[in-house]
Amino acid sequence: MTKPISYKRDRYPPPIIAHAVWLYFRFSLSLRLVEEMLLERGVVVSYATVRRWAIKFGPEYTRRIKRKRPSRHDIWHLDEVVSIAGQKHWLWRAVDQDGYVLDEIVQTRRDTEAAKRLPKRLLKKQGCPPRRMSADKLVSYTAARRQILPRTEHRSRMSLNNRAENSHLPLRRRERAMQGFRSPRKLQSFTSVFSAVRNLFVPLRCRRSALATHLHRLAAMAEWKSAACVPA
Structure with a gap:
């Protein structure tokens, strides 16, 4: 069984850390833009801290994301x-x-x-x-x-x-x-990390209806929060 992620030495709540890492790897945002977006939500954090979170927690999160099941027809x-x-x-x-x-x-x-x-x-x-x-x-x-x-x-x-x-x-x-x-x-x-996050959030080509895309993203976000060990 995979051990839960430890946030023991981080003074910020895990949901904020997980959200910052998600913003950085999911979208084409610089560290300073992630800092600015977090500030808009009332979270004062430096871009250097966001970088540290990305390096420390990005690989930890993606190791817990389920990979697509391989097939001999691939x-x-x-x-x-x-x-x-x-x-x-x-x-x-x-x-x-x-x-x-x-x-x-x-x-x-x-x-x-x-x-x-x-x-x-x-x-x-x-x-x-x-x-x-x-x-x-x-x-x-x-x-x-x-x-x-x-x-x-x-x-x-x-x-x-x-x-x-x-x-x-x-x-x-x-x-x-x-x-x-x-x-x-x-x-x-x-x-x-970038490709693992993209794999999780971008729907497969066979599931491109608006409803299917919406449901896929909801499921992806739930899996991301689970991988980050934060409440959904």
């Missing part, structure tokens, strides 16, 4: 994007057919060894191989798939990987709002 869309963090780094990302972010790894290389690391982690995390793997025409993916997922169908037409390309956009917008990431470690830490 399609993994793999892609990589350039991110400058001191030097050129590549953020390798995988999403499924619904746009759900499965995993992300920051790496300095773009070769076969780097390409093998992502499907290896995915196979361990998901517990079963996908029905199909879709990627761009990078040769490293072909070699990685041959060694890690030899029985999985591999398609490399660019048009088939639009799902992965589109999934980069929210993170790219957030990166611009933050004026980039200062280090690979911070990039890895931020994306792991």
